[in-house]
Amino acid sequence: MSDDVMISLDHVSKRYRGQKVPAVENVSMTIHRGEIVVLVGPSGCGKTTTMKMINRLIEPSSGRITLDGADVTSLNPTELRRRIGYVIQQGGLFPHMSVATNIGMVPRMLGWDRRRIDARVDELLDLVGLEPGQFRNRLPQQLSGGQQQRVGVARALAADPPVMLMDEPFGATDPLTREHLQNEFLRLQEKLQKTIVFVTHDFDEAIKMGSRIAVLGERSRIRQFDTPERLLAAPADETVAQFIGAGASLKQLNLRRVGSIAYDEAHLVTSQESPAAVLRHLDESGDWAVLTVDGERRPLRWVGPRDLRPERDTLDGVGIPAPTVEPRATLRDALDAMLTCGCGAAVVVDDAGRYRGVLGIDRLMRAITEMRETERSRDRGVAEASYYRPPMPRTLAAPAQRGGAR
Ligand SMILES: Nc1ncnc2c1ncn2[C@@H]1O[C@H](COP(=O)(O)OP(=O)(O)OP(=O)(O)O)[C@@H](O)[C@H]1O
Numbered sequence: 001m002s003d004d005v006m007i008s009l010d011h012v013s014k015r016y017r018g019q020k021v022p023a024v025e026n027v028s029m030t031i032h033r034g035e036i037v038v039l040v041g042p043s044g045c046g047k048t049t050t051m052k053m054i055n056r057l058i059e060p061s062s063g064r065i066t067l068d069g070a071d072v073t074s075l076n077p078t079e080l081r082r083r084i085g086y087v088i089q090q091g092g093l094f095p096h097m098s099v100a101t102n103i104g105m106v107p108r109m110l111g112w113d114r115r116r117i118d119a120r121v122d123e124l125l126d127l128v129g130l131e132p133g134q135f136r137n138r139l140p141q142q143l144s145g146g147q148q149q150r151v152g153v154a155r156a157l158a159a160d161p162p163v164m165l166m167d168e169p170f171g172a173t174d175p176l177t178r179e180h181l182q183n184e185f186l187r188l189q190e191k192l193q194k195t196i197v198f199v200t201h202d203f204d205e206a207i208k209m210g211s212r213i214a215v216l217g218e219r220s221r222i223r224q225f226d227t228p229e230r231l232l233a234a235p236a237d238e239t240v241a242q243f244i245g246a247g248a249s250l251k252q253l254n255l256r257r258v259g260s261i262a263y264d265e266a267h268l269v270t271s272q273e274s275p276a277a278v279l280r281h282l283d284e285s286g287d288w289a290v291l292t293v294d295g296e297r298r299p300l301r302w303v304g305p306r307d308l309r310p311e312r313d314t315l316d317g318v319g320i321p322a323p324t325v326e327p328r329a330t331l332r333d334a335l336d337a338m339l340t341c342g343c344g345a346a347v348v349v350d351d352a353g354r355y356r357g358v359l360g361i362d363r364l365m366r367a368i369t370e371m372r373e374t375e376r377s378r379d380r381g382v383a384e385a386s387y388y389r390p391p392m393p394r395t396l397a398a399p400a401q402r403g404g405a406r
Contacts, residue, residue, distance in 0.1 A: 003033075004032045004033055005030050005031070005032060005033070005069075006031055006032060006033045006034075006067070006068055006162065006163060006195040007030070007031040007054060007065070007066070007067055007163065007195065007197070008028075008029070008030045008031070008064075008065070008066045009027050009028055009029050009030075009050075009053075009054075009063065009064075009065050010028055010063055010064040010065070010066075011026050011027075011028055011062070011063040011064070012024065012026070012027045012028070012050075012053060012060050012062070012063030012064070012065060013025050013026055013027070013060065013061050013062045013063055014046075014049050014050075014053060014058060014059075014060050014061050015061045021219065022061070022219055023046045023049045023219065023220070024046040024049050024050050024053070024060075024219055024220040025219040025220065025221065026063070026221075027050060027063075027220050027221070027222065028063075028222075029214060029222060029225060031195060031197060032195070033162075033195050034193045034194070034195060035195060035196070035211035035212060036189065036196040036198055036209055036210050036211045036212075037196070037197050037198065037210065037211065037212050037213075037214060038198045038199075038200060038205075038206040038209055038210035038212070038213045038214070039051065039197065039198070039199045039200075039214050039216055040199075040200055040201060040202075040203060040206040040213055040214070040215055040216065040243075041201065041215060041216030041217060041220075041243070042201065042217075042243075043201060045216050045217060045218055045219070045220060046216065046218075046219055046220035047167075047199045047201075047216060047220065048167055048199060049220070050216075050220045051165050051167060051197055051199050052165075052167075053065060054067070054072065054084065054163075054165060054197060055072075055080055055081075055084045055086060055165055056072055056073070056077070056080060057086075067080075067083060067084070067163065068083075068162070078109060078110065081106050081109060081110075081159070081161075082106070082110060082159045082161060083161050083162060083163060084161050084163045084164070084165060085106075085155075085156030085157055085158070085159075085161040085163070085164040085165070085194075086156055086164070086165045086166075086167075087152045087153055087155075087156045087164065087165070087166045087167070087169045088152070088166075088167045088168070088169065089167065089168050089169065089171045089172045090145060090148050090149065090152070090172045091140070091148040091149050091150075091151050091152025091153075091155070092152060093140040093148055093151055093152060093155070094140070095139065095140050095141060096139070097139075097140075098136065098137050098138065098139060099121075099125070099130075099135050099136055099137070099138050099139075099140070099143070099151050100118070100121045100136045100137065102140070102151060102155050103120075103121045103124055103125070103151065103154050103155045103158055104117040104118075104120070104121050104158065105155065105158070106155070106158045106159045107120055107158050107159055110159060120158060121136065121154075121158075122136070124154035124155075124157055124158060125151075125154060127154065127157070127188065128150040128151070128153055128154045128184070128188070129150060129184060130147060130150055130151070130154075135147070135151075144177075145172055145173045145174075145177065146173055146177040146180065146181055149169060149170060149172075149173060149181055150181070150184075152169065153169070153185065153188075157192070161194075162194060162195060163194065163195045163196070163197075164194045164195070164196045164197075165196075165197050166196060166197070166198045166199065167199045168199055168200055168201070169181075169185075169198070170182060170185075170205070171200070171202075178205075179329065179333055182205065182208055182209060183326050183328050183329055185209075186208075186209070186328050187328060187351070198210070203243065203244060203251070204251060204254055204332065206228070207228040207231075207232070207251060207254040207255060208254050208330055208332075210227075210228055211227070212225060212226060212227055212228075213225070213226065213227075213228055213231055215231065215236075215240050215243055217239060223236060223237065223239055223240050223243075224236035224237075224240045228254070228255055229255060231244065232244065232251055232252055232255070251332075252368075252371050253330060253331040253332035253335060253368065254330045254331075254332045255330070255371070256330065256331045256367060256371065257327060257328055257329065257330060257331070258325050258326070258327050258328070258329045258330070258331065258333070258334050258346075258348055258359055259327030259328060259348075261331075261359060261363055261364075261367055262363070263348055263356065263357025263358055263359060263363075264357060264358045264359070264360050264363065265357060265358065266287075266289075266290065266291040266345075266347070266355075266357075266358045267281060267285065267287055267290045267291065268290070268291050268292075268293050268297070268355065269281075269290050269291070269292055269293070269303075269315065270292065270293060270294070270295070270315075271292055271294075271300070271314065271315045271316050272314075272315075273292075273315055274313070275308045275309065275312045275313070275314070275315060275318070278290055278303060278308060278315065279305065279308050282304070282305050282308075283305075288304055289302040289303055289304040289319070289343075290302075290303050291303075291322060291347065291355070291358070292315055292318075292319065293355055296352070296353075296354055297354045297355045298349070298352075298353045298354055298355065299322040299324055299347040299349065299353075299355050300319075300321070300322065301317075301318065301319035301320060301321055301322055302319050302320050302322050302341075302343055302345070303315060303318050303319035304319065307319045307320075320341055320342075320343060321341065322341070322343075322345075322347045323337035323338065323340055323341045323343075323346050323347065324337070324346065324347045324348070324349045324353070325337055325346045325347070325348055325349070325359065326348070326349060326350075326351070327348060327350075327356070331364060331367060331368075334346045334359050334364060335364060338361055338364070344360060344361040345358050345359065345360045345361065346358070346359045347359075
């Protein structure tokens with residue numbers, strides 16, 4: 001077996017007791033080290049069953065599953081928990097246990113001493129963006145949905161397993177939180193380079209998160225297993241095309257990251273700036289608006305000429321709230337942000353929320369045109385399919401690598 005293969009399913013089937021038809025039938029796939037493989041398909045097609053057979057929460061009826069070359073049936077449950085982290089909707093946290101106890105569960109099973117567990121819990125809370133002093137002793141019900149999800153990810157990472165199974169991990173959160181959690185998770189993955197199997201029935205999420213996507217049909221039959229780019233450009237059959245659904249061009253926006261596009265600059269002012277000076281600037285420069293920022297250069301509001309009256313003496317609360325996106329957000333996220341505020345621009349911010357630049361609607365449109373052209377040249381047969389794309393930090397991928405000829 002190639003060194004590169006982390007998980008393999010070899011002719012795996014599962015028939016539940018008392019059922020006439022198998023829930024999963026004869027599935028074979030290999031998953032490489034460091035990639036995120038997304039299983040996507042209609043409700044009830046067998047995604048969860050397929051995934052749970054990898055960590056033996058469900059035993060296959062036939063076939064073989066290997067983890068880093070070893071048959072999973074040869075690994076004892078403790079060994080499996082150490083090597084495979086598992087995240088489900090809303091984190092699947094035990095409601096009567098504190099955040100720290102939830103996160104420390106697998107290390108405790110592995111016999112770590114108390115000090116090591118405590119240190120690991122704090123390290124993981126930091127990693128997922130929750131302040132340990134504030135969150136360590138809370139119960140799950142004292143957390144928001146997004147926070148519970150972060151704790152769920154921390155718990156799955158506790159023993160630093162090379163593999164993570166994630167079953168609709170962001171499914172129960174509202175769209176904004178979901179987008180944020182997705183971006184955070186991609187940022188973590190750049191650092192951690194885990195091998196991840198990710199189940200969703202949201203195709204947009206699959207495109208955003210996946211190094212490769214397996215589109216599953218009934219009984220987990222693999223209809224296509226390919227990179228997001230190839231799936232969108234060349235669906236294997238009518239069913240896959242239908243599943244991708246209308247608006248494939250719009251979905252292409254999920255393939256490119258905000259960070260892959262050159263930004264524009266805004267004229268930044270603090271709320272202390274006088275409205276008269278801002279009006280003068282707008283008049284002289286022809287800019288459509290200035291951007292107010294706080295003392296840390298975190299964006300606040302867009303202020304245009306119509307928001308200003310010279311007699312006002314402060315910019316406090318003036319203008320429309322400026323939507324922000326991170327460099328690892330997709331162009332689709334950026335477009336959504338622009339449409340929400342109706343201002344045709346999204347402010348790009350760093351991890352600390354500080355201003356980095358502005359992505360305007362015109363640059364976005366240009367990027368879409370470029371992507372269409374790339375797609376057209378691929379249709380002309382310039383590009384050849386390469387079934388396996390080595391994992392690469394997705395946010396670092398340059399446009400030409402993401403969408404160009406391979
Ligand atoms: N314990 C069980 N006993 C009998 N049938 C089951 C059991 N668990 C799942 N099934 C059936 O197996 C099939 C696949 O279920 P599974 O949960 O794997 O699908 P899924 O694609 O993950 O669905 P969803 O997207 O709705 O979560 C379904 O028809 C389901 O009803």
